[in-house]
Amino acid sequence: MKVTLNRVNDNFHFELKNERGHIVNVDSRPEFGGNDMGPSPMELILMGVAGCSAIDMISILKKQRQEITSFKAEVDGERVQLGEAKPFKDIHVVFYLEGEINPEKAARAAQLSFEKYCSVSKTLEPTATVHYKVVLNGIPLTPDGESNNL
Template identity: 45%
Template sequence: MKAEVKWLGGRAFEGTPDSGHSVIMDSSPAFGGEDRGVRPMELLLLGMGGCTSIDVMNILEKSRQDVSGCVAEISADRADEDPKVFVRIHVHFKVTGRNVEAKRVERAIELSAEKYCSASIMLGKTAEITHDFEIIESD
């Protein structure tokens, strides 16, 4: 895997990985940025959220759960001192569907966290990562 990060001026950068899908990153105005894109640390959380969500949906589909929606709400705390790494991350999954089994959702989250989600496992080296979920019955 390769990526390129190109300076756009100020504190803004455009990141482009092998896939070709670019993302703009910038710092906040308090740190000299112009708020032109996501913060790099926000991008880490989004990456982890995407990684684990993809896993959970794959596992639920393979276990034949009738899922019509999945939202991962992520909250995180960072260290007070530099480097301000993530120290706590919590992921709350909202899974919508018909007759979705709680034990299947719990197992999907567990498998993602412990075996499949590279981003979660990597961030778990510095942060305590917790999960919970709710199931929303659809019509």
């Protein structure tokens, strides 16, 4: 796996390209000297967590013949000052699924993603804790798939 980076302007706008030719723009916010022409590298990490786990979950649920009509996720990262760097300490993921989906299967798909399959979250494990929850058809689920309507 390989990506290339090319600087686009005199600030922090970069174009990154993978071996298959897909392009992503990366930049920094204006308050940090950028022009806000793309997500920051740290935002890309959160996007990677969302995308990786979504692929896992949808793959698992499709194999179980679950009917997914909508799949969304929100990812929030909390950072901590560590010398000059600010790595993620905690990452919170909420999945919003709709459709004819067995609650136990939805909860298990999320668990398998984060405990076994998602390479992005596994890469972050040494420094960040990933917390997740599933909301199915508007109802929050417990880790075992039970309704968590409080």
